[in-house]
Amino acid sequence: MSEAAAVETHEHEIHDQLEPSLTPGNLGKLGMWTFLAGDAMTFGAAIAAYGALRIDNPNWPTPADFLGITTTAIMTFILICSSVTMVEALGAIQTGRMSAYRGFMALTVLGGLIFLGMQAFEWHHLIEIKGMSIKVSLFDATFFILTGFHGCHVFGGVVYNGVLLIRGMTGKLTQSKAHLVEVAGLYWHFVDLVWILIFTFIYLI
Amino acid sequence: MTTQAAVSGHEAAHSGPSYIAVFIYLAILTAIELVVYAAGLPQVAKVGLLVALAWAKAVLVAMYFMHLAMERKALAIVALTPVILVTFLCFMLLPDLTTRMWTRYDHPRPVTSAEMSANPVAPPPMQTP
Numbered sequence: 385m386s387e388a389a390a391v392e393t394h395e396h397e398i399h400d401q402l403e404p405s406l407t408p409g410n411l412g413k414l415g416m417w418t419f420l421a422g423d424a425m426t427f428g429a430a431i432a433a434y435g436a437l438r439i440d441n442p443n444w445p446t447p448a449d450f451l452g453i454t455t456t457a458i459m460t461f462i463l464i465c466s467s468v469t470m471v472e473a474l475g476a477i478q479t480g481r482m483s484a485y486r487g488f489m490a491l492t493v494l495g496g497l498i499f500l501g502m503q504a505f506e507w508h509h510l511i512e513i514k515g516m517s518i519k520v521s522l523f524d525a526t527f528f529i530l531t532g533f534h535g536c537h538v539f540g541g542v543v544y545n546g547v548l549l550i551r552g553m554t555g556k557l558t559q560s561k562a563h564l565v566e567v568a569g570l571y572w573h574f575v576d577l578v579w580i581l582i583f584t585f586i587y588l589i
Numbered sequence: 590m591t592t593q594a595a596v597s598g599h600e601a602a603h604s605g606p607s608y609i610a611v612f613i614y615l616a617i618l619t620a621i622e623l624v625v626y627a628a629g630l631p632q633v634a635k636v637g638l639l640v641a642l643a644w645a646k647a648v649l650v651a652m653y654f655m656h657l658a659m660e661r662k663a664l665a666i667v668a669l670t671p672v673i674l675v676t677f678l679c680f681m682l683l684p685d686l687t688t689r690m691w692t693r694y695d696h697p698r699p700v701t702s703a704e705m706s707a708n709p710v711a712p713p714p715m716q717t718p
Binding site: 472574 | 678
């Protein structure tokens with residue numbers, strides 16, 4: 385090998401170390417992280433607006449007078465549990481344990497469905513029994529917009545994970561495509577992360 | 590190299606922390622949140638503790654469930670960007686909020702005779718710009 389060729393090879397190696405090629409796996413992760421950064425801005429702006437409206441309004445009601453803290457704490461716990469089953473599903477498919485993958489992914493979808501069911505129950509109670517409505521007050525409007533927007537994300541995550549579960553059951557998703565589950569996991573954990581903040585800022589404070 | 594890059598995240602996931610341990614931490618932090626909420630602390634202490642606990646939980650989820658602790662640093666930049674921008678957003682809201690609060694408390698709007706006759710014991714209405 386000539387000296388020039390050796391130098392060129394060395395430069396390629398350095399380039400690869402500094403900037404590895406974009407594979408479907410890390411390209412998907414980068415894409416999802418970029419999407420989540422934008423989504424986080426939306427949630428962040430909504431929570432900041434909630435805080436600004438609340439600070440600016442001395443007659444703001446105490447959320448606990450209207451909202452069920454115990455129910456919501458259980459919802460938080462269920463979402464955290466579903467995050468654990470999601471990482472276990474990822475670990476299972478990465479090691480080729482497809483049966484475990486299907487079980488953990490089914491539990492993740494179930495956790496999302498239970499969360500949505502409890503949120504529907506909570507909304508029904510607040511609207512029908514306590515008379516809350518998006519038109520009644522700023523507190524009601526911000527509460528329904530924030531929790532509703534998050535609920536839409538949970539619904540999207542249930543559909544997303546449900547598709548991956550079905551593909552796993554029909555044999556279309558295998559160990560070689562584990563990166564798809566990793567990307568879906570990022571989305572699901574983000575939904576969990578946002579709920580942790582909403583639970584604190586909207587319900588507890 | 591390409592394959593190595595693709596696999597690195599998977600290996601990190603396998604050799605990562607015990608997810609059950611992270612789950613237990615999250616459950617304990619949630620329980621502490623409920624205790625702080627019900628403890629009847631002064632409002633400032635309560636809000637400060639609850640916000641700190643919420644951020645601790647959020648960081649745990651991001652670092653371990655979302656594998657940020659095991660990923661390359663470039664992804665952390667993407668993840669931190671909205672946090673920095675939302676912090677700036679909060680600071681940008683402060684001048685407006687403080688101005689409105691100052692106006693409300695230092696220059697209360699005079700009560701009109703109609704308002705006084707409608708409810709003579711009610712406190713003066715708040716200034717609404």
